[in-house]
Amino acid sequence: MNDIRDDVAAAFEQWTGRAPDGIWSAPGRVNLIGEHTDYNEGFVLPFAIDRRTVVALGMRDDAVIRVASTFADEVAEIPLAELSAEAVSGWAAYPLGVAWALGRHGADLAAVPGVDLFIDSDVPVGAGLSSSAAIESAVAVALDEVWRLGLTRQQLAQVGRLAENEAVGAPTGIMDQSASLLGRADAAVFLDCRTLDTEIVALGLADAGLAIAVIDTGVTHAHATGGYRERRASCEAGAAALGVASLRDLGVDDLDRARTELDDITYRRVKHIVTENQRVLDTVATLQADGPTAIGELLDASHRSMRDDFEISVPELDLAVETALQAGALGARMTGGGFGGAAIALVPLEAVSMLQVSIDGAFAEHGYGIPDVFLVRPADGAGRDR
Ligand code: ADP
Numbered sequence: 366m367n368d369i370r371d372d373v374a375a376a377f378e379q380w381t382g383r384a385p386d387g388i389w390s391a392p393g394r395v396n397l398i399g400e401h402t403d404y405n406e407g408f409v410l411p412f413a414i415d416r417r418t419v420v421a422l423g424m425r426d427d428a429v430i431r432v433a434s435t436f437a438d439e440v441a442e443i444p445l446a447e448l449s450a451e452a453v454s455g456w457a458a459y460p461l462g463v464a465w466a467l468g469r470h471g472a473d474l475a476a477v478p479g480v481d482l483f484i485d486s487d488v489p490v491g492a493g494l495s496s497s498a499a500i501e502s503a504v505a506v507a508l509d510e511v512w513r514l515g516l517t518r519q520q521l522a523q524v525g526r527l528a529e530n531e532a533v534g535a536p537t538g539i540m541d542q543s544a545s546l547l548g549r550a551d552a553a554v555f556l557d558c559r560t561l562d563t564e565i566v567a568l569g570l571a572d573a574g575l576a577i578a579v580i581d582t583g584v585t586h587a588h589a590t591g592g593y594r595e596r597r598a599s600c601e602a603g604a605a606a607l608g609v610a611s612l613r614d615l616g617v618d619d620l621d622r623a624r625t626e627l628d629d630i631t632y633r634r635v636k637h638i639v640t641e642n643q644r645v646l647d648t649v650a651t652l653q654a655d656g657p658t659a660i661g662e663l664l665d666a667s668h669r670s671m672r673d674d675f676e677i678s679v680p681e682l683d684l685a686v687e688t689a690l691q692a693g694a695l696g697a698r699m700t701g702g703g704f705g706g707a708a709i710a711l712v713p714l715e716a717v718s719m720l721q722v723s724i725d726g727a728f729a730e731h732g733y734g735i736p737d738v739f740l741v742r743p744a745d746g747a748g749r750d751r
């Protein structure tokens with residue numbers, strides 16, 4: 366099998382006429398549990414996956430940064446001193462945005478040397494696996510090293526988020542970059558989105574004979590962006606009405622009061638966030654006490670909460686979850702922002718082929734497009750490969 370790093374090195378050499386000075390990579394991620402909790406300063410439990418974005422880097426004699434990718438024909442280039450959030454656009458806003466954001470975190474863009482970056486990836490784009498965090502994190506670790514910045518992984522996650530928020534213009538939280546930068550093989554990253562404290566939590570999937578399957582429905586809904594904004598607004602309204610800075614400050618004991626003080630829709634939005642935070646904590650505790658075979662019901666409860674209370678699921682995701690459970694999954698839930706995208710299922714290895722067959726059958730029966738089903742393995746976070 367051809368290693369993607371060989372391809373990237375060869376492509377870099379063909380592009381620039383010289384060998385790269387190094388190769389770095391960073392993974393995509395799957396969120397095991399903790400949905401829409403990030404912007405409520407709550408808890409999330411993602412893990413880095415065995416799909417990576419790879420960056421070949423070569424130093425230049427001048428102060429120009431150039432980026433090329435297998436994803437696009439055009440090369441983007443700009444003098445480092447001219448970088449700004451507005452000066453970058455398109456796919457190049459991700460890597461160039463990271464270079465700009467490093468400037469905001471202490472890099473002297475008037476003094477650091479120019480670089481050429483060639484980027485390739487096997488993280489599917491737009492499938493909810495955060496190819497965006499993968500490209501940001503790969504570029505961030507590469508530039509941090511060659512520019513000798515010495516930033517921590519937590520700081521590099523902030524750099525990636527700043528690039529995505531300001532240079533790309535997407536209002537995302539810190540979860541994706543944290544998973545991509547801090548992930549460990551066979552483990553998840555427990556992240557407190559208020560304090561940004563992280564803890565590595567062993568998953569032990571292989572030992573338990575389990576796998577995580579991604580069921581990518583391929584469905585994208587036009588109202589996904591509007592729906593996301595509306596849910597954020599409901600959460601803010603709920604927190605304000607209940608007199609707390611964010612929903613993170615509420616526990617399940619506060620839900621009785623919330624029910625009497627809020628309108629029904631706002632109450633159910635709040636209920637999802639509050640119970641989801643508790644489910645993340647319960648998942649961490651359960652993993653540590655009883656291992657991964659015991660977390661299935663928590664995944665199922667998370668899905669029901671998103672379907673019935675937060676109302677961000679769609680029929681295709683509900684069908685994926687129900688079918689996975691019937692095919693022998695221990696637990697399943699939609700993952701990501703909702704209104705389409707992917708579900709994940711915790712499956713015994715011996716049930717994986719049954720799962721695939723059942724999903725194909727059920728989706729065909731409903732006249733839906735056949736989802737892409739594949740396994741993801743919890744993998745190490747960003748780093749230097751060569
Ligand atoms: P995802 O859910 O995959 O993160 P996003 O819309 O957030 O979806 O980010 C996808 C975008 O990131 C792509 O449209 C592209 O602009 C950029 N991107 C991701 N990976 C690469 C890559 N390897 N090369 C160039 N651009 C990439």
Ligand code: MG
Nearest residue numbers: 495496497498
């Ligand atoms: Mg993204």
